[in-house]
Amino acid sequence: MNAPRTGAIIVLVIGAAAGSGACATAANVTIVDMIPKAASWEEWNDSEPSIAVNSRDPRKIAVSAFTPSLVARLPHAKTLGDLITTVPTAPLFISIDNGISWALADMLPAGGPITRDITVRFSPRTGALFASMLRYDSSLSIARSRNPSSYGIMETLLSFDVHRGDDQPYIEVAPASATSDYLLLSSNVDEIYQPQSAQFYRFLDIGGAALRMTEPTHLDVREERVGDGPSIRAAVASDGKVYEAFFSWRSATKVPGADVSNVRADLVVLRDDLLGGEDPPFARLVEPSDHRRGIWAATNIPIAFKDVLGNQRIGSSLSIAVDPNHSDRVFVAWSDGDAKAYHLHVKRSDSAGEHWLALALPAVVRGTNPSIAVNASGVVALLFQHFTDARTWESRVLLSHDGTFANPTEIVLSNARALDSVDVPLLGDYDQIQAVGNDFYGVFAANNEPVCANFPLGATYRRYADFGAHRLYDRNSVGRQTVGPSVDPFFFHITNVMETGIDTSSVRCASPKS
Amino acid sequence: MLYAAQVATLMSLPSWHVSPVAISTPVLKSSDFVLVGTVVQLGTSNVGSLTGGNKNLDIVVHVTRIVSGPSASGLTVGSDVTVRTPNALRYKLQKSYVFAVRSWLYDDNVAVVELGHDDAVPPKHPAVARLTGVISDFDAPLRDAPRRYAYLTVAAATGGAAVRAWEGRTITVAVPADSLLTRGQSLTLQTNHPLDAIVSASESPISQILLIIENLKKGNHEKRVASITANADDSVAVVAAHLLQTETVADDRTATHAGHLQIATLQVDDVLKGDAPATIRVLYSQGDDIRWGGAPNLGSQRSGIYFVHSVASAGLTPQAGVGLICFRTEDLLPVADLALVRQALVGVRK
Numbered sequence: 134m135n136a137p138r139t140g141a142i143i144v145l146v147i148g149a150a151a152g153s154g155a156c157a158t159a160a161n162v163t164i165v166d167m168i169p170k171a172a173s174w175e176e177w178n179d180s181e182p183s184i185a186v187n188s189r190d191p192r193k194i195a196v197s198a199f200t201p202s203l204v205a206r207l208p209h210a211k212t213l214g215d216l217i218t219t220v221p222t223a224p225l226f227i228s229i230d231n232g233i234s235w236a237l238a239d240m241l242p243a244g245g246p247i248t249r250d251i252t253v254r255f256s257p258r259t260g261a262l263f264a265s266m267l268r269y270d271s272s273l274s275i276a277r278s279r280n281p282s283s284y285g286i287m288e289t290l291l292s293f294d295v296h297r298g299d300d301q302p303y304i305e306v307a308p309a310s311a312t313s314d315y316l317l318l319s320s321n322v323d324e325i326y327q328p329q330s331a332q333f334y335r336f337l338d339i340g341g342a343a344l345r346m347t348e349p350t351h352l353d354v355r356e357e358r359v360g361d362g363p364s365i366r367a368a369v370a371s372d373g374k375v376y377e378a379f380f381s382w383r384s385a386t387k388v389p390g391a392d393v394s395n396v397r398a399d400l401v402v403l404r405d406d407l408l409g410g411e412d413p414p415f416a417r418l419v420e421p422s423d424h425r426r427g428i429w430a431a432t433n434i435p436i437a438f439k440d441v442l443g444n445q446r447i448g449s450s451l452s453i454a455v456d457p458n459h460s461d462r463v464f465v466a467w468s469d470g471d472a473k474a475y476h477l478h479v480k481r482s483d484s485a486g487e488h489w490l491a492l493a494l495p496a497v498v499r500g501t502n503p504s505i506a507v508n509a510s511g512v513v514a515l516l517f518q519h520f521t522d523a524r525t526w527e528s529r530v531l532l533s534h535d536g537t538f539a540n541p542t543e544i545v546l547s548n549a550r551a552l553d554s555v556d557v558p559l560l561g562d563y564d565q566i567q568a569v570g571n572d573f574y575g576v577f578a579a580n581n582e583p584v585c586a587n588f589p590l591g592a593t594y595r596r597y598a599d600f601g602a603h604r605l606y607d608r609n610s611v612g613r614q615t616v617g618p619s620v621d622p623f624f625f626h627i628t629n630v631m632e633t634g635i636d637t638s639s640v641r642c643a644s645p646k647s
Numbered sequence: 648m649l650y651a652a653q654v655a656t657l658m659s660l661p662s663w664h665v666s667p668v669a670i671s672t673p674v675l676k677s678s679d680f681v682l683v684g685t686v687v688q689l690g691t692s693n694v695g696s697l698t699g700g701n702k703n704l705d706i707v708v709h710v711t712r713i714v715s716g717p718s719a720s721g722l723t724v725g726s727d728v729t730v731r732t733p734n735a736l737r738y739k740l741q742k743s744y745v746f747a748v749r750s751w752l753y754d755d756n757v758a759v760v761e762l763g764h765d766d767a768v769p770p771k772h773p774a775v776a777r778l779t780g781v782i783s784d785f786d787a788p789l790r791d792a793p794r795r796y797a798y799l800t801v802a803a804a805t806g807g808a809a810v811r812a813w814e815g816r817t818i819t820v821a822v823p824a825d826s827l828l829t830r831g832q833s834l835t836l837q838t839n840h841p842l843d844a845i846v847s848a849s850e851s852p853i854s855q856i857l858l859i860i861e862n863l864k865k866g867n868h869e870k871r872v873a874s875i876t877a878n879a880d881d882s883v884a885v886v887a888a889h890l891l892q893t894e895t896v897a898d899d900r901t902a903t904h905a906g907h908l909q910i911a912t913l914q915v916d917d918v919l920k921g922d923a924p925a926t927i928r929v930l931y932s933q934g935d936d937i938r939w940g941g942a943p944n945l946g947s948q949r950s951g952i953y954f955v956h957s958v959a960s961a962g963l964t965p966q967a968g969v970g971l972i973c974f975r976t977e978d979l980l981p982v983a984d985l986a987l988v989r990q991a992l993v994g995v996r997k
Contacts, residue, residue, distance in 0.1 A: 169754045171754060204749075206717065206719045206720075207718075208718055209719070217874075224753075229698070234696065234754065236752050236753065239750055249937055284751065296962050300902060390896060392900045393899075439903065439935070555940075556939075556940030607721075608723075
């Protein structure tokens with residue numbers, strides 16, 4: 134175990150907010166509660182966020198979450214039963230100013246007012262935005278917006294049948310030619326392909342109204358396995374390498390009518406060097422112990438599937454990232470164990486996935502939702518959420534400049550009490566961090582109570598909040614009403630990461646004044 | 648244009664005369680809001696994300712009245728909203744209009760997309776309107792819609808000349824979804840406020856006049872009835888029943904979105920829609936995934952009104968020989984709602 138850099142977690146709060154919040158974010162970490170001012174009245178748990186940053190113009194960012202259309206909500210809506218289900222579109226959060234301000238726009242053709250699992254990505258070639266989502270009826274769909282900052286309803290390019298039972302669709306976009314993109318989709322299709330439910334799809338988008346699809350690839354070739362965990366994650370390198378990671382369950386206790394338990398899994402990594410187009414696909418990494426496709430980056434790991442950690446479901450926490458300048462250097466991050474001891478792990482390969490080295494992290498006993506990214510200078514960032522002894526959820530980033538995590542810079546983004554959830558997940562099954570150039574951009578779900586102490590590096594609220602009174606309001610005028618706390622999506626942006634330590638000299642919390 | 652129609656709007660609050668119409672029945676049905684407001688800026692926007700707006704399309708409107716729309720929308724009287732119109736040059740500064748719009752964008756302010764609009768000016772000769780007729784039919788209800796649409800053949804009309812001209816014609820009456828109306832029922836519409844609007848409609852295939860009866864509005868209750876109606880339409884059967892027993896489906900649960908399906912055996916006390924034997928077996932979910940969020944727990948309630956669907960409508964196949972399921976929030980209602988359900992079932996196909 135290694136201690137964080139001295140000084141990196143020193144919290145210096147200057148002039149803790151009195152009245153309506155005067156407390157700006159530290160110089161190189163920006164944290165923003167993304168709920169717009171005009172939606173200050175909402176009380177929904179906006180969980181399980183994903184983020185996409187347009188690498189052609191990083192001022193343009195899209196974030197998805199379990200956020201229903203604002204026009205579909207009955208007063209004080211908190212559960213799915215509080216929604217008007219005829220509203221056909223669900224919203225995306227869009228920023229055009231580097232995440233400083235956010236619009237919530239009904240852009241997703243969801244067949245209802247909210248999506249289920251969703252991830253988003255920009256085309257690095259054109260700046261078009263793509264979303265892979267489980268629609269309101271849980272069927273998997275892919276949609277595109279050629280110009281997301283026009284806030285128009287996205288085009289549906291493809292919809293699968295609801296009976297497939299897809300889970301956690303995860304999309305990446307890579308240029309296929311000067312005029313086309315590949316959409317690389319990982320999905321767990323566990324109702325028709327069990328036990329080999331980890332699937333990979335490659336679609337060609339030539340800009341038309343439909344996609345060309347190649348035959349899906351079973352990522353798990355081991356037919357004797359119990360099943361695959363829900364999270365299938367991909368990392369795409371600029372030279373065409375694609376890494377896929379998933380949990381292949383080698384054993385489990387299965388009792389009919391009860392959740393599978395006592396899962397033992399292998400963390401399988403596969404690689405294809407032609408953006409998933411090799412023949413056969415994803416055959417580059419062969420596990421020495423059984424001579425089959427997909428190498429085991431970690432083996433026989435314990436997973437308490439659907440155990441509950443502080444009101445948060447766990448049991449499939451996984452991320453993978455590749456160094457943008459060294460496609461042989463790849464990182465995987467995951468959590469394993471049960472709710473009492475859900476340990477974070479990171480491994481690194483410098484051999485394009487052939488060999489894996491365990492990295493020693495600061496001990497986190499109950500850490501989930503790991504997400505990992507590597508910037509243009511090789512700095513590695515690990516985002517995760519930690520359920521503390523004080524029953525708070527702490528959202529944290531570890532920065533490793535040398536890729537070892539031996540002496541990481543530690544950033545506490547938020548640390549706030551755990552709220553209750555009803556039928557919408559409290560934090561969701563994932564959060565996300567992404568690197569563009571040397572910057573890191575990310576999103577996480579957290580308690581939105583306006584308490585500056587919850588944000589050691591400060592925070593800016595787009596919604597009406599009073600950091601002095603610790604209250605949220607529906608508006609900022611006579612007759613305003615108090616709004617109850619809920620989970621909001623929080624955007625963060627880390628700049629100047631080549632500097633050591635975190636600047637805490639101007640920590641402030643802020644909210645709209647009018 | 649096959650049907651030159653007229654649209655009239657009876658409003659209970661400040662009166663506005665609405666002329667040449669662009670707001671037709673289809674436009675109203677697809678709109679999220681109908682609002683009245685005064686144009687305060689042309690060719691610009693007050694929403695930051697629109698970066699100054701589109702000079703050809705955007706206008707800023709000061710909202711003076713919200714005729715219809717969800718109560719929790721954040722759109723309020725007194726606020727300024729950006730309206731994305733087909734052509735900003737059609738509007739005049741400081742002039743009032745009625746807008747039918749759909750929700751679009753929330754940022755520092757709200758932006759909406761215009762689906763239709765009419766001029767709105769104070770009437771020169773306010774009149775009290777009274778219309779009597781018989782309901783000939785209803786439009787198909789929309790799930791969760793706040794209104795339903797009845798077709799009224801007008802037998803008598805009193806008011807101004809324009810009102811009297813409606814005698815003998817069929818008009819559309821948009822009423823709260825929970826209004827106790829049936830086919831063949833006589834209906835008298837009267838407003839104690841001045842008649843607000845007489846406008847020509849161009850797209851309504853059935854009626855010549857659309858009346859929006861706002862003063863009958865009963866809040867969220869109306870949405871509930873419309874939603875029950877739509878759910879009943881989608882159901883194989885609707886029964887009042889009580890629970891005999893539950894059992895767990897011995898299914899394979901290796902997915903986060905597994906339904907955790909249970910079987911409820913119900914003793915049917917009354918069949919409200921469809922056919923049902925004395926006892927039926929129905930699947931329900933105790934799944935904890937968002938896919939099953941809001942699903943009713945049939946095991947927790949001893950009796951109720953059950954809206955029973957085929958498992959295919961939930962994306963499932965029969966389990967343990969059971970092909971019926973209750974999976975939506977509204978699939979289990981308390982017995983106390985029986986009158987409400989009966990009301991909602993009027994007009995629902997058997």
